[in-house]
Amino acid sequence: MPYDCVVLAKQVPDTKNITGQAMKEDGTVNRAALPAIFNPEDLNALELALSVRDAHGGSVTVVTMGPPNAAQLLREALFRGADRAVLLTDRRFAAADTLATSYALACAVRQLGRFDLVVCGRQAIDGDTAQVGPQTAEKLGLPQITYVEEILALGGAAVEALRDIGQGYEVVRSGLPALLTVTGAANTPRPPSAKRIMQFKRASCKSELMGRLRNENPDASPEALAEQAEAELQALQARGLALEEWNADDVGANPEQIGLAGSPTKVKKIESVVLAGGDMERIEPTEEGVRGLVQELVEEHILG
Secondary structure (H helix, E strand, C coil), X not given: XXXXXXXXXXXXXCCCCCCHHHECCCCXXXXXXXXXXXXXXXXXXXXXXXXXXXXXXXXXEEEEECCHHHHHHHHHHHHHCCCEEEEECCHHHCCCCHHHHHHHHHHHHHHHCCCCXXXXXXXXXXXXXXXXXXXXXXXXXXXXXXXXXXXXXXXCCXXXXXXXXXXXXXXXXXXXXXXXXXXXCCCCCCCCCHHHHHHHCCCXXXXXXXXXXXXXXXXXXXXXXXXXXXXXXHHHHHCCCEXXXXXXXXXXXXXXXXXXXXXXXXXXXXXXXXXXCCCCCCCCCCHHHHHHHHHHHHHCCCCC
């Protein structure tokens, strides 16, 4: 039986090498100073969905919410084997907390129509809340299995999964459709296919084309840019390379429930933690030095 999977993915700043230059004066991350990457656990979610399709048939659709340059994430998803890619982009989505984000994503999933599994990473490395997946499931009225490490069985209208509960594991069975959040231990994401890179490297959406044309022709009128972007988009559509792009109106989102307007979470205080070095005593690597260190530790009741 084929299964249609929807993968919710996020483009995030690479937080592995945070430096002073990557932080703003208010202590928040300067996203412009960090390269944007595919959220790691969302790659695990994509791999899980691709494995389901490879084993049972069906399709994999990737949805991301973000600015026009988030189209790069969708290209990466296509390089790895996704069948369809949708960019959810609108200035009205900006400054969304997890509630507003999950609402917008739920609207997009409904817009897609039929699906069997919604799959996303456990959490994003820029927020670490692990809230968006469960909140999206709640808004869609779906059963959910979180912290999934493996799908043990998938047949008919049910899925059985192994989930990590910290000190052990649970085997959970759910009816379909359902939402799964996936951990980084679930699998090893497949690398991009060289053939698909050549096939989809020029895939783009209208807002991304508009941004590029605006940078190349800063003196051009908005009307001329829009006309040129539309012409390029039609050429891409003819080759199957036009990425789908939806705004808030396209998915029927209530303006009061998206972006800043729909985000009850407020940041009260931001504090930068500076780790200062303390006193240091150098111990000579000799028998006498080690003996003195042990004696001092015993006298301080650290040992013995």
